[in-house]
Amino acid sequence: MLQHADFYPTRNESEQAMFPRQEPVIHSRGAQQTAGPLGKSQLDQFDRDGFLWFNGFFQPEEVDSFLGELVTMAKDPNMRDREEVVMDAGREEIRSVFAMHQFSEAFDRMTREPRIVDMIHQILGSDVYIHQFRINSKTGFSGGGFEWHSDFETWHSEDGMPKMRAISASIMLTENNPYNGPLMLIPGSHKQFVPCVGRTPEQNWKSSLKSQSIGVPPRSAIAQLAGDDGIAAPVGPAGSLLLFECNTLHASNRNMSPWPRANLFFVYNSVDNQLGKPFSSPKPRPEYLATRPQNVGRGF
Numbered sequence: 001m002l003q004h005a006d007f008y009p010t011r012n013e014s015e016q017a018m019f020p021r022q023e024p025v026i027h028s029r030g031a032q033q034t035a036g037p038l039g040k041s042q043l044d045q046f047d048r049d050g051f052l053w054f055n056g057f058f059q060p061e062e063v064d065s066f067l068g069e070l071v072t073m074a075k076d077p078n079m080r081d082r083e084e085v086v087m088d089a090g091r092e093e094i095r096s097v098f099a100m101h102q103f104s105e106a107f108d109r110m111t112r113e114p115r116i117v118d119m120i121h122q123i124l125g126s127d128v129y130i131h132q133f134r135i136n137s138k139t140g141f142s143g144g145g146f147e148w149h150s151d152f153e154t155w156h157s158e159d160g161m162p163k164m165r166a167i168s169a170s171i172m173l174t175e176n177n178p179y180n181g182p183l184m185l186i187p188g189s190h191k192q193f194v195p196c197v198g199r200t201p202e203q204n205w206k207s208s209l210k211s212q213s214i215g216v217p218p219r220s221a222i223a224q225l226a227g228d229d230g231i232a233a234p235v236g237p238a239g240s241l242l243l244f245e246c247n248t249l250h251a252s253n254r255n256m257s258p259w260p261r262a263n264l265f266f267v268y269n270s271v272d273n274q275l276g277k278p279f280s281s282p283k284p285r286p287e288y289l290a291t292r293p294q295n296v297g298r299g300f
Helices: 030-034 040-049 060-074 105-111 114-124 151-159 219-229
Strands: 051-054 085-087 094-098 128-138 146-149 166-172 183-185 241-245 250-252 261-270
Touching: 040 051, 040 114, 060 094, 060 105, 060 166, 060 261, 105 128, 105 261, 114 128, 114 166, 114 241, 114 261, 128 151, 146 151, 151 166
Parallel strands: none
Antiparallel strands: 051 241, 085 094, 094 128, 128 261, 146 250, 166 241, 166 261, 183 250
16 A cells, blocks of 8 residues: 655644645646636636635536435435445434445446536646545435535545545535535635544544544634635535535535435546555545545546
């Protein structure tokens, strides 16, 4: 297993100060940067804020079938017992589903959608592969929230991702409105790495995917970063798209509305940023949570 140098130490016993990221946000340069679908103002915005929102990027009918597959899965007892499916604490509703692109041609095709992949190539400046695929679902009245966190902090600690060179593309399968627990992001937070306190327990993912306690930044850091540029919570219809940088701090509230919220996430990682030995975890997480180097190939 690859052993990378650790430029982002985290999960120690005591709180450590945040510090600046060690690599650029926009990795492409020159002609490669200007050849893609994103204009200079959009690239500047992504560099500044750590995310881009595209209201109604897809037509609702383009994503209806994906929501239908999730509903069908929720009714299938065999599927609910798969390790890729994370149920809520009461095992009554699906909270997350991972790696559906590996057993669904429709989901696999969507991960290769040129309208998304071309933007990812433009930002990351290389071929990419799917590091992680997931659907996060919140049922009406009872869907649980997600604590503030940086995805990169988890992927670095528990998967061995060496650098900040990954992007999440989140497609809204239902309307995201102010009441059903939309994703909240702190603009500009991707420019700082916030070390987290506490050692990673053995097989931490079995509990953290239901309720995260390890890998949660100190509240003082959240308050400081949110105090600079506030908090954004993009809302829009089904088919809207959110691209956000792997180190952007984000969270979401519990869904107390009657309306369900389901979002699809593709995590694109650069082929030049392949995983190695976890930096702060006893063992790597399972393949359905983090694609390992030997299974990457040349990317796309």
